[in-house]
Amino acid sequence: MTLARTSLAGARSGEVTAIHAPGRRLTRQRALIWEALVENEGGHLSAADVTLAVRANAPDLHHATIYRTLDRLVQDGLLRRTDLGAGRSYYELAAEHRHHHVVCASCGAVAHLHEEIVETMFARVEAASGYTLTGTELTFQGRCPACEAPS
Amino acid sequence: MTLARTSLAGARSGEVTAIHAPGRRLTRQRALIWEALVENEGGHLSAADVTLAVRANAPDLHHATIYRTLDRLVQDGLLRRTDLGAGRSYYELAAEHRHHHVVCASCGAVAHLHEEIVETMFARVEAASGYTLTGTELTFQGRCPACEAPS
DNA sequence: TTTCGTGCAAACCTTTTGCAGAGTG
DNA sequence: CACTCTGCAAAAGGTTTGCACGAAA
Numbered sequence: 294m295t296l297a298r299t300s301l302a303g304a305r306s307g308e309v310t311a312i313h314a315p316g317r318r319l320t321r322q323r324a325l326i327w328e329a330l331v332e333n334e335g336g337h338l339s340a341a342d343v344t345l346a347v348r349a350n351a352p353d354l355h356h357a358t359i360y361r362t363l364d365r366l367v368q369d370g371l372l373r374r375t376d377l378g379a380g381r382s383y384y385e386l387a388a389e390h391r392h393h394h395v396v397c398a399s400c401g402a403v404a405h406l407h408e409e410i411v412e413t414m415f416a417r418v419e420a421a422s423g424y425t426l427t428g429t430e431l432t433f434q435g436r437c438p439a440c441e442a443p444s
Numbered sequence: 445m446t447l448a449r450t451s452l453a454g455a456r457s458g459e460v461t462a463i464h465a466p467g468r469r470l471t472r473q474r475a476l477i478w479e480a481l482v483e484n485e486g487g488h489l490s491a492a493d494v495t496l497a498v499r500a501n502a503p504d505l506h507h508a509t510i511y512r513t514l515d516r517l518v519q520d521g522l523l524r525r526t527d528l529g530a531g532r533s534y535y536e537l538a539a540e541h542r543h544h545h546v547v548c549a550s551c552g553a554v555a556h557l558h559e560e561i562v563e564t565m566f567a568r569v570e571a572a573s574g575y576t577l578t579g580t581e582l583t584f585q586g587r588c589p590a591c592e593a594p595s
Numbered sequence: 596t597t598t599c600g601t602g603c604a605a606a607c608c609t610t611t612t613g614c615a616g617a618g619t620g
Numbered sequence: 621c622a623c624t625c626t627g628c629a630a631a632a633g634g635t636t637t638g639c640a641c642g643a644a645a
Contacts, residue, residue: 318619318624340609355627360610362625378527380634381609395573404573414565422546422555424586431582435575469599469644491634506602511635513600531609532634 314369322354326362330372330386337375337383337403377403378432393430397437404437465520473505477513481523481537488526488534488554528554529583544581548588555588 312327313319329346330338338346340359347354363384366372375383377396393406415426463478464470480497481489489497491510498505514535517523526534528547544557566577 316624320619320625322626353627356609357611357628358626376527376529380531395569395575395577397575398578404575406569406572410568410572411565414562417561418546418557418584419586421557421561422584422586423589424546424548424555424584425592426546426584426586427549429584429586431584433569433573433575433577433580433582435570435573435577435580438574441576467599471600471644473601504602507634508603508636509601 312366312369312371314371317365317369322351322358323362323365325351325354326359327366327371330366330384334386335389335405337377337385339379339381339383341381343384373430375430376432378434391430393432395433395435395437397440398434399436399440402437402439406431406433462522463517463520465522468516468520473502473509474513474516476502476505477510478517478522481517481535485537486540486556488528488536490530490532490534492532494535524581526581527583529585542581544583546584546586546588548591549585550587550591553588553590557582557584 312323317323325347326343329343332346333342340356340363343359343363344354344356347359363372363374363382367374367384371387372384373387373389373391375385375394377383377394379396379401391408393408393411395404395406396402411431415429418424419426463474468474476498477494480494484493484497491507491514494510494514495505495507498510514523514525514533518525518535522538523535524538524540524542526536526545528534528545530547530552542559544559544562546555546557547553562582566580569575570577
């Protein structure tokens with residue numbers, strides 16, 4: 294699970310608007326954290342990854358602020374929190390298509406799965422369990438092609 | 445996520461044999477921890493749950509021992525470690541049918557899902573991702589019938 | 596007797612919280 | 621000016637580790 298290097302050059306205006314949710318104040322910190330996520334399109338960043346990315350531009354940005362801000366961005370519907378089973382949360386832009394993940398047990402590589410692949414199964418799960426599924430996100434464990442190949 | 449009360453009366457001989465894996469020493473602690481899991485058939489116990497269950501018979505059994513022993517039981521193929529998304533691991537007997545889980549986001553109730561329900565999807569996931577699935581265990585999030593019902 | 600397992604304490608990692616002060620709207 | 625957000629410090633919760641002693645084979 295690597296950290297994509299980001300320039301954190303400056304948010305485009307559309308992004309600034311996006312994170313300026315009602316009741317929220319647009320702070321330098323919130324902008325920087327949002328940027329780190331945006332610069333990392335398609336990837337997954339943990340709180341620690343965000344801390345690293347942001348630290349270059351704001352050495353004093355405290356981790357407590359990062360956790361609080363990530364929470365708020367999730368609440369505001371701008372981020373999705375994902376559990377990849379690594380004992381920590383990962384965050385990705387909510388604007389991306391909803392999807393599921395396959396994690397390589399060997400190297401940690403993460404691949405995305407389109408919703409349609411699992412969609413037809415949800416009704417069966419609901420019928421069998423009696424539960425109403427709410428925003429279920431699946432994480433599959435496996436070995437990626439590279440790790441599977443004879444070395 | 446409640447703890448099933450256990451008597452911890454004594455392991456049956458078959459169980460003692462089971463946990464006496466090659467290269468392992470059969471200690472009082474290992475037996476007690478195994479018992480707690482056996483007594484709790486069908487349920488899921490966290491390390492904390494095991495600690496509680498075992499403490500009645502062995503107040504000095506240290507939590508470090510519990511973590512180490514649970515790890516070894518998993519390595520020995522006697523237990524399965526399950527991630528129900530609660531920020532901690534749960535353990536169940538590996539002898540049980542392999543299954544998946546639905547967790548109620550409201551009350552935490554856990555239901556089991558038979559393997560067949562999701563089986564047909566695995567091939568599609570493998571085809572789409574190129575990964576080879578290895579022991580994937582799925583956890584669905586939803587609301588159980590009780591929580592869904594108007595109160 | 597050799598080796599592995601245990602108890603203890605301390606550390607580790609991720610995340611959360613109380614508080615006073617700074618910054619935003 | 622009101623209220624949110626930040627930085628700091630401290631703590632919480634789950635899990636891991638180093639070490640010396642104790643117990644199993």
